Amino acid sequence: MSEEKTGPLERYLKVMEVVAASHDGLSLTEIVNLTGFPKPTVHRLTKSLIEAKALSAQDKRQKTFRIGERMWRLLQLGMDKNTVANYAQLVCDDLSDRIQETSYIVRLYHNQVRSVARSAPDQGHRLHVLPGSELPFHAAASAKAILAYQDEETIARLLVTPLEALTPFTKTKISDVRKEWEDVKKNGYAVCDREIDESVMAYACPVLFENTGVLYAVGVTGPRNRISKYPENYWIKEIKAAADQFASILNQKPS
Template identity: 25%
Template structure:
């Protein structure tokens, strides 16, 4: 090894990291890009861009849609983002109330937010006496046409965002999932009218999810608080039994946020 080899290698590593960061930054404000678009946005040649993208795909920082050869940000980015604390750590503020709710009702409790066109689970708590719902891990997403919190979070988005997301193909999780744009729009209007979503059997048969929003001073959603349990436990005479208790928890979290 020559005296200059280590500094040269170090500089090459720094350049590779800088280029990878440039590729990731090129996705800001964009849902998906082709190889050519990433290359143009970063100023890198296509060969270098392809190698960087494939490395990022292998590590789940970028996802490749093989059907149309478009790239988008991957699951690892969402997992990292879910662990970023801001000036008010939402999970820390909400945790005591959510743990109390899970223990009292013997259900699985979720805290979620709408981020970059997806419903992202920030926290999940479970009481050992009840059914543990596994389908939504921390950092994970659910289709916006399924479940309680995803549909609720979508319902409170600006109309242009709703129009964009409703126009995209919908992934059914079972035969009860909404897949029609018109049906989903009607459901979103109902959610806004009554201020909650009760999703019966549309993610897993026999399971009901109930969700309410935590709204800011401008009536925009900060997050959603939701619970999931066996349908007979959640629904009586066609009505969601724990609705007022769930709303109480949302009001408590709102108060902890100083609203």
């Protein structure tokens, strides 16, 4: 493809297109060969795309290019919602079968975190996690697992004060919420202990993708007297396995 025959936007899109089509990433030379653009042009385009987080580079020398956080978000946000919900339901059903408690998957939309799937065994606790229900950013374990990984601009848009005290255990100070987010990033999971309902407890793990942001989380909830009978690691091990399973599915279905 001749550079003279393409506009600036077309050149950027072409580079992103060939990189997105590669599962193992592409070198600068490979992008040159696939696009037909001159090497200096590809160097300039990839540099700009990295700055915009549309592409990422494996190392400081920028030898291997992959899709970046911003491009990944566009791909994920553009996925058919019914397809996502169907895959999420499969993961939730599998998780609930193993642990015999309610499991759910939530997603970050523009200004809210909403559940996309839920599976509850006969004795499962059904409160707060009906499909489509909105979860409070400062209290729900799954919302915490997502918000902890967002940039400051997103956080400023979503975390609106004053924070509602849903129970006496709800954190209503921004400093306390932010401290908990640091713990989420350090430990890899979030907890909601009587913060939405005084009888309910929940754990959640973010759905992590390499070099990308977090849009989804997997959670487990139930009566506190039942959830607290098992150590945290019992729940986190199962939830993390489900989150990894869901990430693997979405990695294979980018569109």
